[in-house]
Amino acid sequence: MNEGERGSKGYLPLFETVPARGCLPFQLFSASTFIGTCFIWVYRASYIPGVEGKTERWAWIGLFLAELWFSFYWSLTLVRRWNPVFRYTFKDRLSSRYNQEALPSVDIFVCTADPGIEPPIMVINTVLSVMAYDYPTEKISVYLSDDGSSDLTFYAMLEAARFSQIWLPFCRKLKVEPRSPEAFFSNAAEPPDDSVIAEEWLSIKKSYEDLKIGIETITKLGRIPADMRKEHKGFREWDFVSRKPLPTLVYVAREKRPQYHHNYKTGAMNALIRVSARISNAPIILNVDCDMYSNNSEAIKNAMCFFMDEEKGLEIAYVQYPQSFYNLSKNDLYSSSLRVVVELELPGFDANGGPSYIGTGCFHRRESLCGKKYSKDFNVEWRNVNKKVQESARVLEDTCKVLASCTYEQNTDWGNEMGLKYGCPLEDIITGLSRQCRGWRSIYYNPERKAFLGVVPTTLLQYLVQHKRWAEGDLQIFLSKYCPLIYGHGRIPLKLQLSYCPYLLWAVNCFATLYYVTVPSLCLLKGIPLFPKMSSPWVLSFTYVLFANCAYSLGEVIWCGGTIQEWLNDQRMWMFKRTSSYFFAFFDTILKLFGFSESAFVITEKVADEQTSQRYEQEVMEFGTPSLMFKILATLALLNLFSCAGGIKKVVTHYDHIKTLDQFGLQMLLCSLLVYLNLPVYQGLFFRKDSGKMPASVTYQSIIYALLACTVAMY
Numbered sequence: 069m070n071e072g073e074r075g076s077k078g079y080l081p082l083f084e085t086v087p088a089r090g091c092l093p094f095q096l097f098s099a100s101t102f103i104g105t106c107f108i109w110v111y112r113a114s115y116i117p118g119v120e121g122k123t124e125r126w127a128w129i130g131l132f133l134a135e136l137w138f139s140f141y142w143s144l145t146l147v148r149r150w151n152p153v154f155r156y157t158f159k160d161r162l163s164s165r166y167n168q169e170a171l172p173s174v175d176i177f178v179c180t181a182d183p184g185i186e187p188p189i190m191v192i193n194t195v196l197s198v199m200a201y202d203y204p205t206e207k208i209s210v211y212l213s214d215d216g217s218s219d220l221t222f223y224a225m226l227e228a229a230r231f232s233q234i235w236l237p238f239c240r241k242l243k244v245e246p247r248s249p250e251a252f253f254s255n256a257a258e259p260p261d262d263s264v265i266a267e268e269w270l271s272i273k274k275s276y277e278d279l280k281i282g283i284e285t286i287t288k289l290g291r292i293p294a295d296m297r298k299e300h301k302g303f304r305e306w307d308f309v310s311r312k313p314l315p316t317l318v319y320v321a322r323e324k325r326p327q328y329h330h331n332y333k334t335g336a337m338n339a340l341i342r343v344s345a346r347i348s349n350a351p352i353i354l355n356v357d358c359d360m361y362s363n364n365s366e367a368i369k370n371a372m373c374f375f376m377d378e379e380k381g382l383e384i385a386y387v388q389y390p391q392s393f394y395n396l397s398k399n400d401l402y403s404s405s406l407r408v409v410v411e412l413e414l415p416g417f418d419a420n421g422g423p424s425y426i427g428t429g430c431f432h433r434r435e436s437l438c439g440k441k442y443s444k445d446f447n448v449e450w451r452n453v454n455k456k457v458q459e460s461a462r463v464l465e466d467t468c469k470v471l472a473s474c475t476y477e478q479n480t481d482w483g484n485e486m487g488l489k490y491g492c493p494l495e496d497i498i499t500g501l502s503r504q505c506r507g508w509r510s511i512y513y514n515p516e517r518k519a520f521l522g523v524v525p526t527t528l529l530q531y532l533v534q535h536k537r538w539a540e541g542d543l544q545i546f547l548s549k550y551c552p553l554i555y556g557h558g559r560i561p562l563k564l565q566l567s568y569c570p571y572l573l574w575a576v577n578c579f580a581t582l583y584y585v586t587v588p589s590l591c592l593l594k595g596i597p598l599f600p601k602m603s604s605p606w607v608l609s610f611t612y613v614l615f616a617n618c619a620y621s622l623g624e625v626i627w628c629g630g631t632i633q634e635w636l637n638d639q640r641m642w643m644f645k646r647t648s649s650y651f652f653a654f655f656d657t658i659l660k661l662f663g664f665s666e667s668a669f670v671i672t673e674k675v676a677d678e679q680t681s682q683r684y685e686q687e688v689m690e691f692g693t694p695s696l697m698f699k700i701l702a703t704l705a706l707l708n709l710f711s712c713a714g715g716i717k718k719v720v721t722h723y724d725h726i727k728t729l730d731q732f733g734l735q736m737l738l739c740s741l742l743v744y745l746n747l748p749v750y751q752g753l754f755f756r757k758d759s760g761k762m763p764a765s766v767t768y769q770s771i772i773y774a775l776l777a778c779t780v781a782m783y
C-alpha cells in the first residue's frame with residue numbers, strides 16, 4: 069500500500085492512490101523524440117530554399133510551421149502522461165464504519181431528448197439499471213428528464229416503474245449483473261441450473277419481453293392509444309411508489325418556449341438540480357446520459373468511499389467514472405473507445421489535480437454545483453442531510469412546475485454561478501473547471517468492472533459530427549474567459565491548466581494536418597523535394613520521430629488492451645477528424661466568436677437500421693450521404709492517390725531512378741502511407757455497391773477537385 073495503512077488521524081482510509089509504474093520507457097521515448105525533433109528544426113532552419121525558388125521556399129516554410137505546431141502540441145500531450153495515478157476503494161471499510169442509516173442519499177439524473185433517436189426502451193433500461201443499485205432503496209431517487217416531452221417516453225417509464233417491482237427484488241436476490249434487463253438477458257441466454265430460480269428467471273424474462281414488445285409497438289405507432297391514455301394521471305401516478313420499497317422515480321419534462329433559450333442538456337440538468345432539491349435533496353447527485361446504463365451495481369458505494377473518506381473526502385467535488393461503450397466493433401472501426409484516454413490520460417489528469425467533468429457517469433457533491441467555494445473549515449454531517457420532504461406528490465408537482473418553468477431562471481445566477489454553466493456546447497468541461505477553480509478537487513475512478521456502458525455512433529458521419537461538436541466546444545472554451553490558462557491562473561496548478569489544453573486545442577490541429585496531407589504530395593507531383601535525401605544523415609531524425617511515435621502509440625494501445633488493427637483504425641480516424649471535423653469546428657468557432665452563428669447541440673443518434681448495423685459489425689466504413697465532410701475526405705484521398713502514382717511514374721521514367729528515389733524517398737513514403745490509410749475511401753468511391761458506399765455526387769465532385777488541384781500543382 070502506497071499511502072500508509074493509516075491516515076494521519078489514525079483512520080483507515082476508504083481509498084488509496086497508487087502511482088503508475090514503469091514510466092522509464094515513456095521518459096526515454098519522450099526524451100529521444102524531443103532530440104529527434106530538435107534535429108528536424110535545425111534541418112528546416114538551415115536548408116530553407118533560396119528566394120529564387122519562390123514556391124519551394126513557401127512550401128518549405130509552411131512545412132516548418134506545421135512541424136513546429138506538431139512539436140508544440142505533442143509536448144502538451146506529455147503533461148497528462150507524466151505520472152498517472154490509479155485509485156482503489158475499500159468498500160468493506162465503508163460498510164463496517166457506516167451502517168445503512170448513515171449512508172447519504174443519492175439523486176440520479178437521466179437525460180433524454182428525442183424518442184426518435186433515443187428509443188424509449190433504451191432509456192428505461194438505463195432507468196431500471198440505476199434504480200437497482202446495490203444501495204439502500206429508500207436513499208435512491210431517480211429523475212428522468214425528457215427534453216422531448218414525449219408521451220412515448222413517459223409511457224415507457226410508467227411501464228418500467230411497474231416492471232421495477234419485480235425486477236429490483238430479483239436483482240437483489242440473485243445479485244444480478246448488469247442490472248439493465250436488456251443487457252442482462254442478452255448476456256445470459258440460459259437460466260441458472262437451480263430449478264426454482266430458473267422458473268423465476270424465465271418468468272421475469274418473459275415479463276421483460278412483454279414490456280419490450282409493448283414499448284416498441286407504441287414507439288413504432290408513434291402515439292399512445294386513447295384507452296391507455298385514460299389510465300394515466302401523469303405525475304400523480306407516483307403516489308403508489310411510496311408504499312412499496314422502491315426508489316422514488318420522477319419524470320420531469322421542463323417547460324420550453326421558442327422565445328426562451330432552453331440551453332439543451334445543461335438547461336435540463338439545472339432544472340433537475342432544482343426539482344430534486346425540492347423533492348429529495350440528496351447531497352450526492354449522479355448524472356448519466358440516457359444510453360449509459362449501470363453495469364456495476366456497486367458504483368454508488370465506490371463513489372461514497374471517496375466522498376466519505378474522513379481525511380481526503382471533504383475537498384472532493386465530483387468523482388468521474390470513464391465513458392465506456394457496449395456497441396464497439398471488434399477492432400473499434402471509428403476509434404471511438406477512447407481507450408488510451410480512459411486508461412492513461414485521465415489517470416494522468418487525475419494526478420495533476422483532478423480529471424475534467426466529462427458529462428456523464430459522474431457523481432457530484434450537490435453543494436459544489438450550487439456555487440459553493442471549498443474552504444478548509446468545510447464540513448458535512450451526512451446524517452443531517454438525509455431529510456426527505458413528506459408532502460404529497462400533488463403538492464410537489466405544483467411547486468416543481470414552477471422550478472422547471474422556462475422563465476424561472478430569468479435574472480438569476482443559474483447557468484452562471486449556480487448549476488452547470490451555459491453558453492457552450494461543452495457544459496461539462498467548464499463546469500468541472502470552475503469547481504476546481506473554487507478550490508474543490510475531483511477524482512477519476514476506473515474500476516475493473518466498468519461502471520457505465522453507453523453507445524458510440526455507428527456511422528462515420530455521426531462520428532465526425534460528434535467530434536465536430538466536441539472540438540468546437542473545446543476551442544470556444546479556450547478562446548473564452550474560461551481558458552484554463554487565464555481562468556485557472558493562480559487558482560489551480562499549472563500542470564492542471566496544461567492538462568486541459570490538448571483537448572481544448574484539438575480543432576487547431578486541422579491546419580498543420582491539412583498542410584501535411586496535401587502540400588508534400590502536390591510537391592512530389594511538381595518535383596519539389598521537401599525532405600532530406602535518403603542518403604543524408606538528416607533522414608534519421610525524420611524516420612526516428614515517425615517510427616518512434618508509431619511504435620510508442622501502438623505500444624500504448626496494446627498495453628491498454630487493444631489490437632494492432634485498432635491502432636491502425638485510430639491513426640486513420642486521427643487523420644479523418646483532423647481534416648474534416650476539426651476544420652469545420654475551427655471555422656464555426658470563429659464565426660460564432662464574431663456573432664455570425666449559434667452553436668447547436670446535435671444529438672448523437674443511438675440507433676441504426678439493419679443494414680447499417682450489419683456493416684458496422686463487419687467493420688465496413690459507412691459513407692452513404694453526400695456530406696461536405698466526405699467530399700473533403702474523398703478529395704484528399706484522391707489527391708494523394710494521384711500524387712503517389714505521379715511519384716512512382718517519376719521514378720520509373722527518370723533516366724536516373726536511384727537519384728530520384730534518393731531525393732523523393734521520404735515524400736513518397738509519406739504519400740504512400742496516406743494512400744494506405746485511405747484505402748476504405750477508395751473502396752467506398754469505386755468498389756462498393758451497397759448503400760453505404762460514397763454517393764455518386766461525392767465521387768464525381770471529388771475526382772474533379774483532386775484533378776484540378778493536381779493540374780494546378782503541376783503547371
Ligand SMILES: O=c1ccn([C@@H]2O[C@H](COP(=O)(O)OP(=O)(O)O[C@H]3O[C@H](CO)[C@@H](O)[C@H](O)[C@H]3O)[C@@H](O)[C@H]2O)c(=O)[nH]1
Pocket residue numbers: 179180181182186213215331332333334336356357358359426427428493494495496534537538541669670671672673
Ligand atoms: O437538448 C438536449 C440535448 C441533449 N440532451 C441529452 O444529452 C445527452 C448527451 O447527448 P448525446 O447526443 O448522446 O451527446 P454525446 O456526444 O454522446 O455526449 C457527450 O458530450 C456531451 C457534451 O457535448 C456531454 O454532455 C455528454 O455527457 C457526453 O456523453 C443525451 O442523454 C441527450 O438526451 C438533452 O437532455 N437535451
Ligand SMILES: [Mn+2]
Pocket residue numbers: 357359522523672
Ligand atoms: Mn451519447
